[in-house]
Amino acid sequence: MLVNTSYNEKKINEAINDLVGKPFGLMDNIKLNGIGSPRLDIIKTSEEIATLLSYDNNRNFCNIELRPKGIIIRFRSLLETFSLVIPFYKLVIFKPANSYTFHMDHHYISIDAPPKNKSVNSFIEKLNNFKTNNSPTYIDDL
Numbered sequence: 233m234l235v236n237t238s239y240n241e242k243k244i245n246e247a248i249n250d251l252v253g254k255p256f257g258l259m260d261n262i263k264l265n266g267i268g269s270p271r272l273d274i275i276k277t278s279e280e281i282a283t284l285l286s287y288d289n290n291r292n293f294c295n296i297e298l299r300p301k302g303i304i305i306r307f308r309s310l311l312e313t314f315s316l317v318i319p320f321y322k323l324v325i326f327k328p329a330n331s332y333t334f335h336m337d338h339h340y341i342s343i344d345a346p347p348k349n350k351s352v353n354s355f356i357e358k359l360n361n362f363k364t365n366n367s368p369t370y371i372d373d374l
Contacts, residue, residue, distance in 0.1 A: 233317040234280065234339060237306070248317050252302030264362075269296040269355045273344040274307065275331055281316070281339060284309045294341060296334075296355070298362060305334060305341055316341065320367040325360065332356055 233251060235244055256267050274292035277285065285292050287309050294307040302319035316339055324335040333342040345352045 235315055235317065236312055237315045238312045248304070248315070251317050251319050252304060253300030255297075255299065264298070265358075267298040270351045271295060272352060274341060275344050276333075276340075276342040278339045278341075281307075281314075281341060284314055294343065296359070298359060300366065303334075303359065307341075320363045323363060325356070325363075 233247070235248070237244060237248075256264065261267050271293050272295060274285070274294050277292075285307070292307065294305050297304045297306065302317065303323065305316040305318065307314055307316075316334075316336070318334065318336040322336045326333040326335070327345075328342075330344065330346050331342050332345050333340055343352075345356065347353070
């Protein structure tokens with residue numbers, strides 16, 4: 233689900249919370265050693281996201297927030313903040329060369345992840361472990 237989250241709209245917030253769960257509390261954040269990624273360079277995106285990013289000439293960055301049932305990838309275009317909300321059961325992660333690609337349905341975002349950047353690679357490893365441990369095992373678990 234790709235949505236504009238620049239404004240605090242109750243319907244959008246409820247839809248996000250239904251899809252990927254409510255944000256982690258302070259204690260869970262401490263136990264998980266942080267739930268947010270460092271700033272990530274966007275290399276390539278799907279057509280709809282590329283259109284949004286083409287409106288300005290700035291470098292394209294995003295960050296990832298870990299939620300109990302999925303992730304939220306946030307990026308900015310002009311003065312708006314957009315979120316790609318991905319539940320774990322739809323999340324597919326590829327690692328071509330020195331990058332990671334996050335897929336959901338027809339949306340995808342590729343980020344740069346050079347081997348020397350330990351913070352990015354350790355966050356993706358944490359994300360993969362969390363996804364493995366918290367993904368539903370049966371369709372009835374959804």
